[in-house]
Amino acid sequence: MVMAGKTLYDKLWESHLVKERDDGTALIYIDRQLLHEVTSPQAFEGLRLTGRKPWRINANLATPDHNVPTTKKEREMGIEGIVDPVSKIQVVTLDENCKEFGLAEFAMGDQRQGVVHVVGPEQGATLPGMTVVCGDSHTSTHGALGALAHGIGTSEVEHVLVTQCLIQRKMKNMLIRVNGRLQKGVTAKDVVLAIIGRIGTAGGTGYAVEFGGQVIEEMSLEGRMTVCNMAIEAGARAGMVAVDQTTIDYVKGRAFAPSGDHWEKAVAVWQTLHSDDDAVFDKVIEFQGEEIQPQVSWGTSPEMVLAIDDCVPDPAKEVDATRRGSIERALEYMGLTAGQRIQDIQLDQVFIGSCTNGRIEDLRAAADVVKGRKVADTIKQAIVVPGSGLVKEQAEAEGLDKIFVEAGLQWREPGCSMCLAMNADKLGQGEHSASTSNRNFEGRQGFGGRTHLVSPVMAAAAAVSGRFVDVRELLA
Amino acid sequence: MKKFTEVLGKVAPMDRVNVDTDMIIPKQFLKSIKRSGFGPNLFDELRYLDMGEPDKDCSGRPLNEEFMLNKPRYQGSSILLAKQNFGCGSSREHAPWALEDYGFQVLLAPSFADIFFNNCFKNGILPIVLEENIIDELFAEVEAEEGYQLTVDLQNQEIRKPDGGVIPFDVDAFRKHCLLNGLDDIGLTLQEAETIKAFEAQWQQKSPWLFNTIQ
Secondary structure, eight states: OOOOBOOHHHHHHHHTEEEEOTTSOEEEEOSEEEEOTTTSHHHHHHHHHHTOOOSOGGGEEEOOOSSOOOSHHHHHTGGGGOOSHHHHHHHHHHHHHHHHHTOEEOOTTOTTOBOHHHHHHHHTSSOTTOEEEESSGGGGGGGGGSOEEEEOOHHHHHHHHHHSEEEEOOOEEEEEEEESOOOTTOOHHHHHHHHHHHHOTTTTTTEEEEEESHHHHTSOHHHHHHHHHGGGGGTOSEEEOOOOHHHHHHHTTOTTSOOHHHHHHHHHHHTTOSOOTTBOOSEEEEEEGGGOOOEEEOSSSTTOEEETTOBOOOGGGOOSHHHHHHHHHHHHHHTOOTTOBGGGOBOSEEEEOHHHHOSHHHHHHHHHHHTTOOOOTTOSEEEEOOSBHHHHHHHHHTTHHHHHHHHTOEEOOSSOGGGTTOSSOOOOTTOEEEEOSSOOOTTTTSTTOEEEEOOHHHHHHHHHHSBOOOHHHHHO | OOOOOEEEEEEEEOOOSSOBHHHHSOGGGGGOSSSSOOGGGTTHHHHBSSOOOTTOOGGGSOBOTTSGGGSGGGTTOOEEEOOTTBTBSOOOTHHHHHHHHHTOOEEEESOBOHHHHHHHHTTTOEEEEOOHHHHHHHHHHHHHSTTOEEEEETTTTEEEOTTSOEEEOOOOHHHHHHHHHTOOHHHHHHTTHHHHHHHHHHHHHHOGGGGOOOO
C-alpha cells in the first residue's frame, strides 16, 4: 500500500513532535512565543510562585499593544501618557517581567513596537516552518508564512515559558480553496469574511485550515495574513498557507531572518513546506473568487455578514428557531430593522487598523480611496492606526499620513486601539462603526457599540460617504 | 489545582448560541494582573444594566432581572448548561477564571470553541460535550423543575439525573487524570526534560536559523 502524501499541517506537526504519548496527546516543541501585556502577567506570576525559570529565553518576544494610547500627545509622554491607571499597571508589569526574566521586549518608545501579530512577521521573528504561539487567538495570522501558529491561554503561556513545549492533540486537516480571481475592489478581508459567512463561526472547530487556490496563490503575504488572522473567527485555531516565492521574498532581509549560509539552507527547507499533491484532507471547501463581493457584517457574530448590495435578514423568514432567535437578538442590539439595506446603515465612526488590517498594504489601499475626498460630516471620528512603529514610518515616508489627514481622518500611533477598545479609543453607546478589525461581538468596541466588519477600502469608502457604499463605485 | 472528582449541583441554563469570551468577561476586566476576583463580572453586560468597571463594587449595581443568573431559582448553580460553540472568540483565560470564580465547575454544551475548551481543564473546570438532543432535553427539564440538580461523576464518566437516568460522557484520558489528581501539567512535562533537550539539540542542528537571538 502506498502511503498518502502529507499536508502542510502534517509536516509542521511531525517536525515539531517531541513525544507522542499513549493517551493520544503529544508534546510539541514551540519555536517562538510572542507575549503582550494582557495575557502574560499571570503566567510570569506563576513562574515566581513556583521558582521556575524560562526554558529558552531567546524563544520569546514581547511587545505591549492592547493598552497603549494612540494619540501623539499621550505617546510622547511614554508610560506616563497612559491615563487609565489599570492599563498603565499592565504595561509596566510587562516591562518589569521582561526585565526580570531577561526576555526581549519592544517596549513603548521603541520604533519596532506595535500589534504583536504585525511585529512578528515584520521583524522576521516569525518564520516559515516555525511553531508560533501567543496568548492571543489571532496568532493564527503567522500561519500565512507557512508556520503552525495558534492562540493559547495564559496557563499554556506559562507552560511554554517553562518547558518550551505544548501538550497537544493533533487537529484534523481542512483545505479551503479559493479558485479563480478576485474582482477589483474585492480584498483578502472580503475573502475571509465570505468564508466565515458560509462555513460559520464553528465551521473550522477542531481543524487546522490551509488556504489555497489561485486567489491565495496570487495574494500578497499581507493579504494572506489577513485571511489566516480570521481563521479563528471560523473556529479554526490555526490557519496557514503554503510557502512559495511570495513568502520567501517577504522574509528576505528582515531583521531576524536568516542570512548568508543559513539563508540558502533555510530556503531549501521552506520550499518543502506545502501539502503534497496526494495529501488527504478530512474536509475540502471550495470558493470561486469572482463570486465574492465586498462584505459588510451586520450582526454580532462574524458569520453574520453579507455582500454590500444585500439587505439585513428578516427573522420571520427563518424557520430554525435558534437561528431566528439569534437574528432577532442581533437586530435589536445593532439597532437595525429586518430587510434594511446594508447601504442605508448610517455610521458614526471609522476604524482602520488592527492585526487584521493594520499593515502597510492596507493603509495604501485605504489612502487610495480617500485621496482627494473628505470624510462625511456625519462621521464623528475616523481614525487610522498603523499596526507598528515601522508601518507608521513607512506610511509617512510614502505620504499616506498626509492623505488621511487632508481627507479628515486622524493619523494615530501604533497599537490594537479600537479593535477591542482596551485603551481610550472606543465607540459610544449605540454608535455604528465601519471597522477593519476582526470581531463584531456585543460590546467589543465599547459598551453598547455596534461594529460592522469591512475591508480597509470599504472602511475608507464608508468614511467619505457616511454610510456603506460599494467601493467599486468610487474606484471606477 | 484542586482535585475534581464529583459535582452535585444546580444547573443554570444559558440559552444562546455562539457565546463568546467577550460576553463571558468583557475586556475592561482583562486589565487585572491577577487570576482571581472575576466572578462578580461574569457575563457583566448581560447581568447588569449599567457599564461595569474593574474597580466598581457590583453589589449596588442595577441588575438585569431577565438574565438567568439573576433569577433566584438559579442562584448557587455550579453546572452551566449551554448551546453550540460556547466560548468562541478571544483566547482570554479570564473567561474560565470568571466562570470558576463564580462557582461553575461543569459546563455542558453540544460544542465548545477549541481554545476555551482547553483553557477550562487548566482551571479545574470540566467541559462536557453532549449530543444536541440530550442538551435540548436537559434545557427542558431545567426549565420545568425549579432546583433541578445533576451529579457529574468524572471517575465513572457519567451524569446522573434526578429521575435516575444516566448520561455517559467522553473525556480525554490525560485531562481526566490531571483533573482527578489536581495535577499541574507543567510539572508533568518537566519530567520529560531530557527528551525535550534531546529534541531541541537535533532541531537546532537542523534549523539553526530558528534559534536567532532577538534583541
